[in-house]
Amino acid sequence: MFSEQTTGRQKVERISRRVQEIPPSGIREFFDLVMGRDDIVSLGVGEPDFATPWHIREACIYSLEKGYTTYTSNQGLLELRELICEEVQEDQGVTYSPDSVLITTGVSEASDLALRAILNPGDEVLVPEPSYVSYKPCVSLAGGRPIPVETRREDEFRLTPEGLEREITPRTKAVILSYPNNPTGAIMERRDLEELVDTINEHDLLVISDEVYSKLTYEGRHTSIARLNGMMEETIILNGFSKSHAMTGLRIGYAIAPQEIIDAMNKIHQYTMLCAPITAQMGAIEALRNGSVEMERMKREYNHRRRVFVKGLNRIGLDCITPGGAFYAFPSIRRTGLGSEEFAARLLAEQRVAAVPGNAFGRCGEGHIRCSYATSLEELKIALDRIEEFVNQHPRG
């Protein structure tokens, strides 16, 4: 009834300008190339290759049998929030009240809520790049302006105070830290974070710290910036169960933040999501109660693959920093003389290996590709052989 013909309006006007202005995802474009092919080895997958541990799935099934199919409170089950506080206390030595925890539908929802809760139109948010693809569009959708901050190979893709300082303006409201990092695998150790604190405080910035890969830290232990002196009051911690407990499809995450920010986030959440799915909340409770053995087992396997794969890339001549966390390697492909997109497209066409072009994660990702090693050792070895052949066939011209 309200089709274009009857209203006489142009189709383009139906879509908000804000959405129109968001560029299409670089990953999405590449996805279309890969779709429907089953002869490829894919290093493009940003999720565990393990199924959710059985005891967690079983807890979800049991909760369904018992009829746990209702809404929960907006903020999420108290038991889950208490368990999260216990874990954060144990891991980071910081004490939060369960009132300061909000259970969300994945970390994706949590980061969206955090941005919408704090941004006024025109506020700037610093996004260190290469970076997960969602932050910049989410900042724009929340009315803010995303400002990329380049990190460099020489710094092992860590954010430095100089890099941060360079992009700060009077309109800068927050900085997003995402370590262990997707796509580089970079981590920020305690001393790296300490170096940032003065700059953050001087400019009165909020920190949105996406720590979804924190449990997959292979070199040392993960440090949350919230545990550093005075930073608890300035930090919104985002975390979830997708990567640590292989629960991506269950969509369950959380935010922990100063009370007024959590209350603001909950205000949006109650109108837009109401609550996170109860089945996934029940699974998350089981994950926190009894999930450490399976989690350690998966982490150990990732670590084995990481060592084999990164060594293999460097042997082939694709220079790669040792990723301290997550499950990605981010090798440089400069020696081939090809751009990221061309490299990825030709690697797929000629050798049937899918990796994601580095520039999908920001301009400074150019000259790299992202390879996920969340796939079996057998597949990784086949991929290495094929990449080697590809590199040999494309010596710098």
Next chain:
Amino acid sequence: MDDDRLKELLEVVEHSPKIPPEELAEMLGVSVSEVTQSLDELEERGVIRNYKAVIDWDALGEEYVYAIIELKVALEDRSGYDAIAKRIAGFPEVRSVHLVSGDHDLSITVRGRSMKSVAFFVAEKIAPLKEIRGTVTHFVLKAYKEDGIILFDDERPKRLSITP
């Protein structure tokens, strides 16, 4: 190699004994000689007893019959359970022998080519032993999991090839 690495090595080898030392070394981030040396040492100490494959003979169409047999034991003298357990363990038909708590004493598994051969083995070799006061034989109808390995193939959902 430190203790943690050693345990990690054992956990890998326990599930995948076929991985060559060169690859084990890469997986663990140690040298090849460290791996071979540690394995030799562990074998010598009797920590590694054997490298074994889990085989689903059913999948090959080979007919094997397995039985779990509960044994009630009355000890005749001070030699204890060890003597009778060792005696039973000596038969190649016997795959495992465990001393267990509960209303019987030994639990053994036996493999044979037919139900008849297993039944005769128990009747002729096990039941007549003077310490044995009773046997209950449970024939295995289907194996779902063996030594921690799941033997049924369920289709696994596929992941998308490219995700952010």
